[in-house]
Amino acid sequence: MGPVAGIPVFGLDALSSAAYGPEAALALLIVLGTTGIAYIVPITISIIVLLVIVYFSYRQTIESYPNGGGSYTVAGQNLGPFAGLLQQPRS
Numbered sequence: 001m002g003p004v005a006g007i008p009v010f011g012l013d014a015l016s017s018a019a020y021g022p023e024a025a026l027a028l029l030i031v032l033g034t035t036g037i038a039y040i041v042p043i044t045i046s047i048i049v050l051l052v053i054v055y056f057s058y059r060q061t062i063e064s065y066p067n068g069g070g071s072y073t074v075a076g077q078n079l080g081p082f083a084g085l086l087q088q089p090r091s
Contacts, residue, residue: 026040
């Protein structure tokens, strides 16, 4: 799978995660009223910059692991065999 097919497929995870940010930001800005309008552009630019960084990160991962890899393979090969086994603690 090349970058043309891989980025839309794997990028959906990042895009769906990033979609909650603007909604949360706008929900907070509504409370501020007209004062919050000044923050919309900086927040929007920050989100776009974050998505661009994620896009290029996925491109690098796809180029480095053309046959697939997943987070376990990528973490294991770059950070050591136990890095791919780590999980976030459950609350």
